[in-house]
Amino acid sequence: MAEGSADRRAFFNQPHVAYFSMEIALANGIPTYSGGLGILAGDTIRTAADMALPLVAVTLVSRRGYFRQELSPEGEQIEHPDPWAPEERLRKLRAMVAVPMNGRDVWVQAWLYIHESRLLGRVPVILLDTDCGSNSPEDRRLTHHLYGGDEAYRFKQEVVLGIGGMRLLQALGVEVFQYHMNEGHSALLAWALLRRYAYPPEDVRPGESAYDFHRVRSLCTFTTHTPVEAGQDKFPYSLVTECLGDMADLPVLRSLAGEEALNMTRLALNLSEYVNGVAKRHAEVSAQLFPGYQVRAITNGVHPDTWASAPFHRLYDRHLVGWAVEPELLRRAAYLPDAEVRTAHREAKEALIETVRERTGTALDPEKPILGFARRMTAYKRPDLLFKDLDRLRAIAAQWPFQLVMAGKAHPQDEPGKRLIRRIHDHMGVLSDVLPMAFLPDYDMECALALVSGVDIWLNTPLRPLEASGTSGMKAAFNGVPSLSVLDGWWVEGWIEGVTGWAVGDSAESANGTDAESLYHKLSAEVLPCYYDSPERWTGIMKSTIALNASFFNTHRMMRRYATEAYLS
Structure with missing residues (x-):
């Protein structure tokens, strides 16, 4: 389903950097963040608007937020849902796309938030949402809880973010000249691009790769925030193949993301031309953690x-x-x-x-x-x-x-x-x-x-x-x-x-x-x-x-x- 031409002219009338982040702190009352990663993403968007940079952000709607924290008299943390209604703060877009999920299509709709700078610069933020009538009750809940659920729930969220986000931008007709993955949660975006830019079978000679790695890497920037391997998202290939079906080309995935499990950080590293840590010391630690990769340093800031x-x-x-x-x-x-x-x-x-x-x-x-x-x-x-x-x-x-x-x-x-x-x-x-x-x-x-x-x-x-x-x-x-x-x-x-x-x-x-x-x-x-x-x-x-x-x-x-x-x- 295509987006209306008026909306496209209003917000997407030039090539953009597409900034993908699992969480973004947009404003109080929109609980789509849990902490520092989301605050940084929000500050990035606010600054892009100040500087009139052509950036569009993609994240999840997280309808039930992260959680509200209550402390008992004994100091026990009590968690409460933090629901919000996107229809009260955002505008629903007409575009919808499908992503593969356990042999069926899961539909992804989108909401539009516009951050406006005091300098009149504007950055559109697209919030992905599976809570729509064409999905099963189970699939409708996939974008409810930020970092919620089990391993399968988390992987499906990352399918929605990376694959669904890329497809949604395409459905909107947004021309993207660079994709920026803020941490490894959105690394399936790069995999979706690799599949999108596969060579026609008749052009592939025996022994050659079917994929245009150079083109995809030239399109991708990856910022890593995790200084230890234990903190990286990893998923068993049994879960990956069960979820993605024919979209999971295991021999290629294993070569890019690790033999034992799909390591989202490794996948992003191997499909990004530009990789950076978020401080000089962090870049040094990351270079030791990932020998053979050039990890540059762009130290974080605040708005x-x-x-x-x-x-x-x-x-x-x-x-x-x-x-x-x-x-x-x-x-x-x-x-x-x-x-x-x-x-x-x-x-x-x-x-x-x-x-x-x-x-x-x-x-x-x-x-x-x-x-x-x-x-x-x-x-x-x-x-x-x-x-x-x-x-x-x-x-x-x-x-x-x-x-x-x-x-x-x-x-x-x-x-x-x-x-x-x-x-x-x-x-x-x-x-x-x-x-x-x-x-x-x-x-x-x-x-x-x-x-x-x-x-x-x-x-x-x-x-x-x-x-x-x-x-x-x-x-x-x-x-x-x-x-x-x-x-x-x-x-x-x-x-x-x-x-x-x-x-x-x-x-x-x-x-x-x-x-x-x-x-x-x-x-x-x-x-x-x-x-x-x-x-x-x-x-x-x-x-x-x-x-x-x-x-x-x-x-x-x-x-x-x-x-x-x-x-x-």
């Missing part, structure tokens, strides 16, 4: 207009006109008036304190420093590192009073992650007499902005080298908040000791065992004494954080590099 709080918006607008679309102007932040920087941060801090009071009933003191930590609650993020030695932490808080605000969700199937939340809740009770703490439930974009702008120090403690990039500290930097972070991901590039923040440990994996001791030392000997005893120096660190980190770690710089090095090369 300036989205992640600067209202007080800092006003500050920048007064002194650095045009900063939101030309964030390199923030290099001049070193010359911002100290008093105005402190006032802007005070406003953001008071807003966070009010948010904490409303959501948890905890009263925080604006005169005392607040540490912030908000990540996906899982073991390698080490949200409990600060609590490794409770006696030591108690002694530090007694000498240098501070407060702590945390947030984050554990995946519903991640029991160790849920235990971490319970353990943090227990620590809050034990330390309540000396260390005021709050855990904000149901972490989302609105909560994230309040946190990254309202705390005084941003804490990040992943296990090296498992942090591919991380972007929460970048968001904090746009609000003058320095990081206290393990040297991994982006922080290896952004860290200047005592200038943009402080390092926890060093960059060697062998130092992981001493990270807690390093964290306690930095807090008690450098960070907190500086906050209390050297307010002018602290303000200087805030300004350096903006000038040196926010001016560089933004999606405008990131997208310029994608455009020149991947899309147009």
